[in-house]
Amino acid sequence: MGFVWNMRRRAVWLVLLLACANAAHSETHAVVVSGLGGEKNYSDSFSAAAQSYATALQTLDNGEERIVLLDETAGRDQILTAIQERVEAANSSPSATLVLILVGHGTTDGSTWRFNITGPDLTTEDIVAALNPMSSGRQLVVLAASASGATLEALTQSQRVVVTATKSGGELNAVRFPEYLAAAMETSEADYDRNEILTMAEAFRYANARTQTFYEQQKLLASEHSRLVGDLAADIPVALLGSLKEAQDDPVVASLLAERLLLEEAFKALKARKQDLPTVDYYAQLEVLLLDIARMQQSIDAVTGWSETDAES
Known part of the structure; x- marks a missing residue:
């Protein structure tokens, strides 16, 4: 015995x-979008966060064409085309992971969630339709934007992890979660098991805790409550750190x-x-x-x- x-x-x-090992070496395809800021401070914040996400993902897959970063000048058609191209590429590798990250302002009108971009907004239905053609592999969708919790029911499915900055469409204020998620991808503090592979579960844990701490320290009623849905969050990497990154x-x-x-x-x-x-x-x-x-x-x-x-x- x-x-x-x-x-x-x-x-x-x-x-x-x-x-x-599998997390560190599966093929990664990603589209990272910085949405319309409306004001310079928001535009700068969204752009910096999006750059951090893209840089982190590039440590997993240094094929430059696989990690696509779009700024606030990108319109709906350009974003959907980028997603379509990455989905098609990911379909050629059954073990690939597709990552979609949107950082910016979001709104909801009761019928759908909208991601604010130049021209017509990107809707929940747009995102679902763009992702569904992926036939195998895993997906990670991060909506680091206000009111993004409104998408959870529509986006949740097996083999997909969904992260939203809010718990519902009712949390409409600008969110702090994106900056803390960006910080998570740049620090070994978020690597809780110290294996130099930062997973989405670890990054979310770090960002969620820092977001809550911000409101507590400011003695403010929290206007955002981030959510993570999906069983694969601990298996999906978002960055390599330390010696693994260097090597x-x-x-x-x-x-x-x-x-x-x-x-x-x-x-x-x-x-x-x-x-x-x-x-x-x-x-x-x-x-x-x-x-x-x-x-x-x-x-x-x-x-x-x-x-x-x-x-x-």
Whole structure:
């Protein structure tokens, strides 16, 4: 029993490790839009936040054409075309993640939510129609704008994580959440598990907490309550940090990561055969994989400069 119990504990560790590895290396496509500010301070704030989001996403996928950043001069047709192009590209890779981030002002008229842009506004229906042609992979939709909670019911579905700056369409005031979300993507403080892979769950946790703290410190009644819906938030990365970010173009690291991907495939194959194997045989084979992956991870840590003290700091 002791052997099997230890193997099961190690299996849990392996699943967590592989989740991190998959998060760091799946193909990412994104459209980030800075909406119409109306006033210079809003325009500057939205633009800065959008730039932070795009820069963070580029650490995951340095193919420049995959991360599209549009400013407040972009109109509805340009935005929808950009989304369509990224959806088509993502469809060619079953494991791809599509990210859509809108930062700016939002309004609702009772029938739909509208994202304020140059010309005709982008509506909830526009967003749904643009995203639905994606046939596989995962989606992350972040609406860092006022009244965005009005979209939750329409946008929520499996394989999609939805983040809104407000809980409903009734929270109409300009929101603070976007700036704190931008800050989350630029600091290791938001990386709660210290693995240098910032997930949407971690970024949201950080931004949500900072938003609440702002209203408490200002002794104001909070006029915004951000929401996150979707089971995959902890699996979807939004940035690489620290040594992983610095080493993304290192050919040595790339080679090691390629070897680790082979071990991941071996793990998936073994997991698929679990029901056909005696329990002892399954966990014995799993132990071999655990040791191989542990050694591979040590090699990667040595090259990137990561150590146990990083995780404890």
